[in-house]
Amino acid sequence: MSAQDEDGEREFDIKWADGAELKEPSARAxxxxxxxxxxxxxxxxxxAxxxxxxxxxxxxxxxxIVFGSVAAIVLLVGYVNFRASH
Structure with a gap:
């Protein structure tokens, strides 16, 4: 069976399913x-x-807390750079 035949069969099945008069609701519905x-x-x-x-x-x-954390990080980085330069 070629790929073309499978596509044609699939297309037929979709058309057949879409043409159904009564469609069953989903499980959630x-x-x-x-x-x-x-x-x-x-x-x-x-x-609403x-x-x-x-x-x-x-x-x-x-x-x-945010400003204190930023200040502490700036001071820590400054201290590390100061110690590294001496």
Whole structure:
């Protein structure tokens, strides 16, 4: 059987499957339908707003840690270069 015959057979199968009158839903669709039958989901607007978050109180702490780390690295590199030059 040549590659051309396989492509022709595959094309026929796709056309045959696409032309089916009744298509079976996917497993996920069946699972959700069964779940929603007992417990329907709450309606939500398209791209619903996220839940409001409490303001972060540790932002100053994070900033201090970052600046402190950068300062420590700069001092360490400067000290290593100072020791290497003497």
């Amino acid at each position: 069946r699972m959700l339908a069964a779940r929603w039958k007992e417990n329907p989901p709450k309606p939500q607007p398209f791209r 707003d996220p839940e409001p978050r409490a303001p972060s109180r540790s932002s100053w702490r994070s900033t201090a």
